Amino acid sequence: MKDHLRKKIARALEALGVPEAPVPSFEKPRDPSHGDLTTNIAMLAAKAARRPPRDLARDIVAGISGPDALVASVEVAGPGFINIRFTEAYYHGVMRSILESGDSYGRGTSGAGVTAQVEFVSANPTGPLTVGHGRGAVFGDTVSRLLEWTGHAVTREYYFNNAGRQMRILGDSVRLRYLELLGSASPFPDDYYQGEYIREIASRLRNERGDALASEPAEGEFRRRAEADIFTEIRGTLGRLGIAFDVYYNENTLYESGKVEEILSDLRKLDLIYEQDGATWFRASALGGDKDKVVVKGTGEPTYRLPDMAYHREKIRRGYGLIIDVLGADHVATYPDVIAAMKALGHDTDRIKVLIHQFVTVVREGEVVKMSTRKANYITLDELIDEVGPDVVRYFFLMRGIGSHLNFDLKLAKEQSEANPVFYLQYAHARIASIIRHAASMGIDPAGEGDLSVLSSPEEMDLMKALSGFPDMVESCARAFEPHRLIEYLHETAGAFHRFYHAHRVVTDDGTMTAARIVLARGTMIVLKNGCSILGISAPEKM
RNA sequence: GACCCCGUAGCUCAACUGGAUAGAGCAACAGCCUUCUAAGCUGUAGGUUCCGCGUUCGAUUCGCGGCGGGGUCACCA
Numbered sequence: 117m118k119d120h121l122r123k124k125i126a127r128a129l130e131a132l133g134v135p136e137a138p139v140p141s142f143e144k145p146r147d148p149s150h151g152d153l154t155t156n157i158a159m160l161a162a163k164a165a166r167r168p169p170r171d172l173a174r175d176i177v178a179g180i181s182g183p184d185a186l187v188a189s190v191e192v193a194g195p196g197f198i199n200i201r202f203t204e205a206y207y208h209g210v211m212r213s214i215l216e217s218g219d220s221y222g223r224g225t226s227g228a229g230v231t232a233q234v235e236f237v238s239a240n241p242t243g244p245l246t247v248g249h250g251r252g253a254v255f256g257d258t259v260s261r262l263l264e265w266t267g268h269a270v271t272r273e274y275y276f277n278n279a280g281r282q283m284r285i286l287g288d289s290v291r292l293r294y295l296e297l298l299g300s301a302s303p304f305p306d307d308y309y310q311g312e313y314i315r316e317i318a319s320r321l322r323n324e325r326g327d328a329l330a331s332e333p334a335e336g337e338f339r340r341r342a343e344a345d346i347f348t349e350i351r352g353t354l355g356r357l358g359i360a361f362d363v364y365y366n367e368n369t370l371y372e373s374g375k376v377e378e379i380l381s382d383l384r385k386l387d388l389i390y391e392q393d394g395a396t397w398f399r400a401s402a403l404g405g406d407k408d409k410v411v412v413k414g415t416g417e418p419t420y421r422l423p424d425m426a427y428h429r430e431k432i433r434r435g436y437g438l439i440i441d442v443l444g445a446d447h448v449a450t451y452p453d454v455i456a457a458m459k460a461l462g463h464d465t466d467r468i469k470v471l472i473h474q475f476v477t478v479v480r481e482g483e484v485v486k487m488s489t490r491k492a493n494y495i496t497l498d499e500l501i502d503e504v505g506p507d508v509v510r511y512f513f514l515m516r517g518i519g520s521h522l523n524f525d526l527k528l529a530k531e532q533s534e535a536n537p538v539f540y541l542q543y544a545h546a547r548i549a550s551i552i553r554h555a556a557s558m559g560i561d562p563a564g565e566g567d568l569s570v571l572s573s574p575e576e577m578d579l580m581k582a583l584s585g586f587p588d589m590v591e592s593c594a595r596a597f598e599p600h601r602l603i604e605y606l607h608e609t610a611g612a613f614h615r616f617y618h619a620h621r622v623v624t625d626d627g628t629m630t631a632a633r634i635v636l637a638r639g640t641m642i643v644l645k646n647g648c649s650i651l652g653i654s655a656p657e658k659m
Numbered sequence: 660g661a662c663c664c665c666g667u668a669g670c671u672c673a674a675c676u677g678g679a680u681a682g683a684g685c686a687a688c689a690g691c692c693u694u695c696u697a698a699g700c701u702g703u704a705g706g707u708u709c710c711g712c713g714u715u716c717g718a719u720u721c722g723c724g725g726c727g728g729g730g731u732c733a734c735c736a
Contacts, residue, residue, distance in 0.1 A: 143675065146682090156678065159716070169716070194679045195716060240736070282736065395734050406661070406732080413734035420736050448663055449731050474664060475730070515684095516672060519664060521729065523671060528685085536698085537684060543698050554695045592675065604673065607683075618691090618700045637695095659698065 117186065118142050118153070121200065125157060128179030132172070134165045142200075144585065151189075151199035152581065158196040169196030207580040208568035214583060214639040215565075222590045222646045227268035227438075233431055234260045236442035237354070237361075238275040241346040242286050243311055245353050245497040248444060251476050251522060253497075254513040254652070255599065256442040257359045259471070261650045262594035262602075268438065272360070275427060277367040278343050280417070285309065287339025291329075293318035294338065298327050317345050353498045357506050358652045367423050375426040376418060379457075380411070383425075386460055398422075403456040424450065425457045432463045439468045440597070448472055471597055473518035479525045495526070504529045507653040511538035514599045514651060537607060541644065542656055544610035547617065548641040549657040555623050555634055562638065566631030575616040576636060582609040586643045590650065599651065606647040613640045 125140045140157040158173035165172050173192040180190055186206040193199050214221045236256025239249050260270045277283075289309040292302060297318055304310075321329060321341055329337055354360065370376050380396075383389045388399045389411070396412035398421065411422040431439050441451065451470045459465050478485040478495050485495055501509050503526060512529065515537070516522055529536075552562045571580065585605070593602045622633040648655040 143678090145679080146674080147679070150679070154678090159678085162716080197679070242736095277736075280736080393734085397734095410734045415734075417734085419734070445664070445730050447731090447736085450736090452662095472664080477729090520672070521665070525671085528671090539698050540684090543696080547696055547699080549696095551695045558695090589675085596676080598675095600673080601675070604675095604683080611683090614699055615701095617695085621695065623695055659696075 117202075117206075120186070121153070121155075124180045125155070125176060125198075128176045129157075129161065131179050132165070132175055134161050134172075145197075145199065148578075148581075150193060150197070151191075151201045153200045153202075155198050155200075156196070158192075158198060162196065172196070173198050204569070204572050204577070207577065207584060208571065210584040211568055211571075211580060211635055211639050212565075214642055215635060218642060219646065221642050222265060222586045222650075224266045224587060224591050224594075226591060227263060227266040227594070230268050230437040231271070231435065232260075232263050232268040232438035232440065233271045233273055233434070233436040234263070234440045234442065235273045235275055235431075236440075237350075237359075239350065240277050240282060241343045241350065242282050243309060243346060244313055245350055247476050247478050247495050247497055247500055247524060250357075250497040250500065250509065251473055251513045251518075252442050252444055253354060253359055254357060254510050255471075255473055255518060256440075257357070258510075258514055258599040258650065258652060259440065259442070259594075259597050261652065262590065262597075262599065263438070265590050265650055266594040271362045271436070273363040273365055274361045275365045275367065277420075277423075279368055283339055283343065284334060286314075286342050287336075288334035289314045290318050290321070290338040290342045291332070291334045294321055294329060297322045298330060300330075313346070313349075314342075317342050320345070349498075353496075353501070356498075356501050357510060365427070367427070370423050370426045370430070375430060376423055379426045379429060379461075380422065382461060383457060388457070388460060398453060398457070400453050400456060403460055405453060405456060409453055421450070421453055424454050428454050428458055428468070429461065429463065432458065432467070437467060441468070441470045443470060443472050445472055445474045469597065471518060474521045476513075476522045476524050479523065480527065500524075500526070507542070508536060508538050510652050511536075511541075511603070515603055517598065517600050537603075538653065539659070541606055541610045541648070542654070543659055544613045545641060545644045545648070545655045546657060546659040548613070548637045548644075551622050551637055552634070552641070555630070558623060560623065560630060560634070562634055564631050564634070566635055567628055568632050568635060570629050570632045571636060573620065575612075575619040576633075579609075579612040579616045579636060579640060582612045583639050583643050586647070602647060602650060606644065606651075609640070609643060609647075613637075613644075 121142065122140050138157070138160050140155045142153045142155050145151060145154045158176055159169040162169040162172055170192060173196045177190050177192055177198060186203055188201040188203045190198060190200050217223075234256055237245070237249060237253045239245060245253070257272070260272050263270050285307070286309055289304075292304055292308070293315050295302060296304075321338070332338060380389060383398065388402065390397050390399065394414040395410045397408045398411045399408050400406070401408050409421055410419055412418050428439075443451065455465050455468065455470070458468070480495065497509075504512075508529060512524060513522070555562050571577075582605075586609075589602060589605045593599060616636070620633065622637055623630055645655040
């Protein structure tokens, strides 16, 4: 449709002798009374044409051949907008195509042939996932789904490190708890992992092995068991949210394959590495960074920065057309060096998108709960799912733009779960399912095609217009990596259905009208279901 | 102090990336079930978009300067 209009307007502009005019773009007017689609092309081209926008707009409209089967009217409005109205027949045609496409209505091809890698969560196995991880997890997964819907081949990847100081402390934390269980208590350091889960792991070891591990070092069985148990739990939590990864990438791989050494020496060749005070530094200041950063400590151990660089280089080398990093705001300082290093090494960094989400503030009983893996007073993602269910968790995390801090009031989420927006959406779907069941019980074939020309009331038109916008919405949400806009759209669409439902009965004595409205109901169901599928929430048949 | 994110209705947040009269959900108030699901619908009320200057036909959106909140500035990840 937009292409159709674009060509018409381009022709009109050419005829008017405005060759340098920009390509017309169309958008849905905020105010529905302004038509179905609008363009500001006359205002943009006014300067080049050296004419008042309204005059130019009037001539463009005159230059477009009269109303056709799809376009009902084209008129000039306001400071020079050109408003376009579609015919009812156009929307009836959209309804038929929705039913024809079914589960794939809304899928696009803009990403066809493009491979995309989305890295998210990437929490080290030192404890259960927190609510903060949850936001990144749900967001990363939904961005992946959006990319799949627009035709990309997506790899979901989880990057982790099971070596180093934190893991040693983890192992030793388990060891101390284990010894406690054996009755030989020793002081438990403040900077050790305080969580109850450490005791649970220790307890399992004790049950299985008795006191056989009493003189075992922290680095051995304790550390291995802690990692295995915690990772199992992490995967389980993600699984409850419908999240699964294609690749778990272990940082160790980068050492074993020599990639860390390689990037160090390649950067050294570019004079971006130097030694000072016993450490090895990255000359970030030469690449626009604020100051240089240590990449290998005096102990000989690299900081996270170096393997991060090696990892990103690996991603680039794997040939992805799109590389997405989903990070929490606490990691905001880490990526500029990585990007700078990639650029310095001659890699194309335009393909890398770093998406940073702000923190989740958890409020329980009016009190802010801090999130720290090491302390005991955090809320795990698992507990959150227990309390409000996976659909609410996903929906709430996706509801807001990632640039905003997210307030998650547990009490509110639980108490008001019946008035939750997620139920508003699911309720519309269940309601339609119920209507279809009712129609079937009346002997009406719900799959029947009808004469749709009877659909013309304001509520029916509003609903059809909403449904027709779904594919564009999916496309723009994917392009901008903004799932929250899809939520807004689905909420509006569900509202359009609820209003239609209250204004009109679907199943009546009028066979033609019944058939047509069932088509409308089924089309709505398809959009809601496909939308829920992108969000990763269920679309229940009954509630 | 430097850098990043944010500041919009009483609260939590949108606003299609610069468009026309700034919108939803909670919370408040008033209505609507003999009928396909009332987890719904209709209406009322609620605003100096933190402040100032600038850019232009046009600014919640872009730029500069303030103010306020959060985050990050380790040889921790």
